[in-house]
Amino acid sequence: MLSLPLTIVGIETRIFEVLSKERGKMIDREELSIVTKTDPVLLKRLLRYYQSFGMLDQLGDDHYQANNMTSAIISPGGRSALSFYFEAVVPALNAIPQCLRDNAYQNITYGECFPWYVGHQTNKKIYEWMKDHPSVLDHFMSFMIRQRYGQHTFLDVVDFSEFTRHNVNEDTPVFVDIGGSFGYQCVTLKQKYPDLVGRVILQDSEEVIEQARIHPIPGFEGIEAHAHDFFTPQPIKALGARTYYMRNILHNWPDDKCIEILKNIKSAMTQDSRILIDEMVFPESGVHWRAAQIDLVMGSCFGSMGRTQEDWDSLFEKSELEVLKVWKYTDNLDDCVIVAVPK
């Protein structure tokens, strides 16, 4: 309950950072108090809390040491995820009881009493709101880039050369990553297929593309970065891209908005094009706690939801899409790549 705000305190006071820098070395409270400029009595209470949750190790009455959790908290991915949850997500989650009560326990959808609006005292949806809160947008982007470092990707199960076997030259767009943030998936593709022929294109909002160009991630060379609002017609259509890929995009939007996004892609597709949807497909029972949590965060912040196979089938039916294949690439979160074409 308290762990998120108190973890933010540990980040802001630099308690975790100082301990992590001295990894393997014990630090006593007096020294930590001087370096972090934190009152020694307050520090004692904070450290007691952190050790009780395993965020650091206590080696004697007044001696502390960083452990793996301390390092994870202070890593760029850890910091950005914690800060984003604290500043953006928690206010919306706190408004859930009031909104559900006021809405007589109907499902969470955009409306007057929507947790995001109430929690943030705003009438702007989350992406619009983040434009006015650039530091939160920075945390969000940094979290998005790092959230899956070192984990499986769709390329572990998909043989991408299947999509580029025929009539591909260097002008053919082979991979358009729609809402691709800083282009991590584009880079992963190019690294896995260094001889890939054709254009690899990243699309995202203007603000994100600007940042992706100013601070390119390692391996970004050779990737085209275009600003594109996916609620407008897909501009990569002259040759029809071989694949239009979206990871964790549709789970941010309710069905009516997903249908708009998909319609804009369909209008650009040729016979050789495929839509690749990289999302969790929730099982009907035994859902992992992280997936169940993501579903409710999506509901309260984005008015959307995690989808079961039945939910996806219904969305594709309404979007007039035919599913050609579904590949699952993680067991715990049921991440899948769904290959679809217009009916």
Ligand SMILES: C[S@@+](CC[C@H](N)C(=O)[O-])C[C@H]1O[C@@H](n2cnc3c(N)ncnc32)[C@H](O)[C@@H]1O
């Ligand atoms: C949940 S993130 C997923 C990022 C990336 N695909 C990944 O899996 O790491 C959603 C992305 O959609 C982008 N986005 C939101 N609204 C958009 C819009 N209208 N047009 C284009 N991109 C948008 C955001 O900037 C963000 O990068």
